Amino acid sequence: MKIERILISGFRGFRDTVDVPIASGFTVIDGRNGVGKSTLFDAIEFALTGHISKYGETKASGESVEDYIWWKGEGPSPSQRFVEITFRDGPDAIVLKRTPIEDPAPELLSRVEAGMVNAGMAPPSPLLQLCAASIIRDENIASLSLDLSETQRYAKLRQAIGASDADDWAERGNRLTKIARKRSEEAKTEVAAANAAIADASRKIDDARASLAPETAIAEASATMAQLLQFGPTVPDQLISPGRDFVALREKNARDLTMILSGWEGYERDAEALEVCEAAIEKAQNEIEIAQAERALLPDPDEGEAAGPTADLVTQLHELRSLGARIGLVDQSCPLCSANHDATSFAAGLAKAANAIERMDKKASELAAEATKRRVAIVDADRKIAETRSSLASLVDRTDRQRQELEARRLLLGGVGLPLNASKAEVINARDAVAAELEAARHALGVLGTLSQNRQLENGIAQLEEARKRLSRAQDRAGRARRADAIASALYDAARRAGSETLDLRLERVLPLMAELYGRLRPHPVWQDIEYSIRGDLRRFLSLQVGDGLNPQFLFSSGQRRATGLAFLLSINLSLAWSRWRSILLDDPVQHVDDFRTVNLAEVLAQLVASGRQVVVAVEDAALAELLARRMPVLGAGEARRFTLALGSEGSSTLVRRSDPVPMLAKTLAA
């Protein structure tokens, strides 16, 4: 597949529509800086990929090359904005057109890709790779060749000629190896777990065997327990649970009996004291009744006083007589009773009154003393009743406590099966009997308990058997996983070796081409040969040497390095095993390259054209373009073209001259 035509409008520096027919063999374009030579190469890349890669991802002030794809110059706007590239693949022409709003139809791009690429060999994004390898730009000649690191250089060559799916197979092998390794590790873990389970089961078995009682001991313990439980002949297993209940009951009995014995003296005292207290209560109750009866019989203290003179009456009478005495007779009349008296009778009357008052006073004093005596008797009787009642209450409390204590003992005795009147000796005997039974039951239970160890032993043996089966399965799985790992590794190794060995074979075939191109371009007058070598195992390097082990990367001048780089990049292009694109596009390849080496390049390009390649070259110098045009093989019309680009009056790039080279005279040297 070759390029047939470049038609652009409103693209980069081309405002107006410009039609550039590309020769099938050789096309040279000249023009000063900024007239759009590189834009023609940009247009081809843009049509194929939708991008212009030479600017990379560079951004400035938030802008990138994407903002400058279409015309941004002064003057009137372009009537159209598009890039249209016509590709020729034998009889078929395919036109790829991009506009600011429209991309080529996917089927068109697929057809172009199918025409440019050998299916099955191409790397991912083959059109991007093809543009990178086929459009050789001035600014990238050194940076993409001699200035690359040796590993990058190797990778570039490998990408050009490599068996593209080798990495996929190696990666598949690597993934399988990782899966196999992971499964192998899991199997190892399972083996370890199974071994641990075996060890655990074995330990349980050892422990169970160590704890297991002899059969005779089991029989004796069974008999003892059956006797204690008053069971008939019973399977030993069935004695364990009731035996545990028996031991629990006997432990309680032992505790109760111990409690009874520890409080025995107190119980005795309470029993004796209870009778005394009950008698005292009865007595106190009688005493209270008597006291209350006596209290009821006591006379009312106020009864005598109400019937006789009182001290107040005596005092009033005394004061009345004294008043009569002081007043004396009034008109021979007593001032007190108005009776007629003379002094004598009056005095006798006063004396008589005084005696009567004296007797009344005496009587009043006697009545008061009697009343006081009666009150004291009542108080004493009341106090005695109260004291007796208090004593009675205390006695009642005490007897209640004693009764409770004794009731508790009664219950305890009843609980252990003893009568209420059991003696202390009987209680002691009962306690000793319970203790003996308890000891026997505990011992028997301990022996019978080993029956569970027997079950543990059986369980342990079953676990061990299961763990051994598990180990066997795990070992089998681990063995399979190891072997699968080995097979996966072998497949991975085979895929890697297949990739690297086929690649090395190809490299061995490509390296002479590199050396030949170097020899043809002759960057250096002395070191006319270059040695390319591949070294390294895991990391691979492509080394370049001239002379006696000298590195041209650091030895050559700028122009020589560029010429060496051209040899490398042209070799890469010619080695693209998967490419069917026959075009090589060189954008100003001879900057910094002298005339002599430019002639060498012209000879190389002439041979490329002669071999059927399509070569498009852009240069600044018209004389250089003429030199190139003269040197190219031209056998027929349309095989070579020469254009000159310049800026038009309004600053838009335009074609200003076209002069197609014509075939030369075939035979000029006579024999």
Added chain:
Amino acid sequence: MNDILKHCEGVLSQTGFSTHFAEIRSDDGKALEALAFEDATILGFVVVYETPAQLITSWKADHDRVAMKYRDALQAARKKAWNAYLVLVSRGSADFGESLALGQIEENLEAMRKITKAGVTGVAGARTALLPLLPFRAAPSLDPINMRLEIELRSTELDADVVAAFLSNAEEGVVMQMLEDRA
């Protein structure tokens, strides 16, 4: 006839050049053996020397003798005359100084394009000397690689079914199961 010229003639003929030998005599009667060659685009002459020193000493005079001899033809060739070559080779090898001198001859772009080469012997030497004029000889023709076949060739110790499963489009889990089953 100089054997190197014969070798050059053979190489050029094989690659489509028309050739003829010429003997150019000087005024003093000395003969200069040369090989003339031509194709549709270029024409030229091969002159052989025994040593680089002779080449360095004589090339200019010999250039002029050849140019004089073919003056009419070169004039008639018109644009093709721009693609006229003079290939100067020596049988003896060049030392460092002579290599530099040979390089300077090549870089002299006056008149015919000069190609120099020292240490030329045999057909291979002739091919090396004429390299800029010859088609690419080392361009490899790299056929597609059947990587499945290459992997099969490198895994013959493995079960063929396992290799086939690996090289199939089967899911890796399926392939892994097969690896374990066959392991």
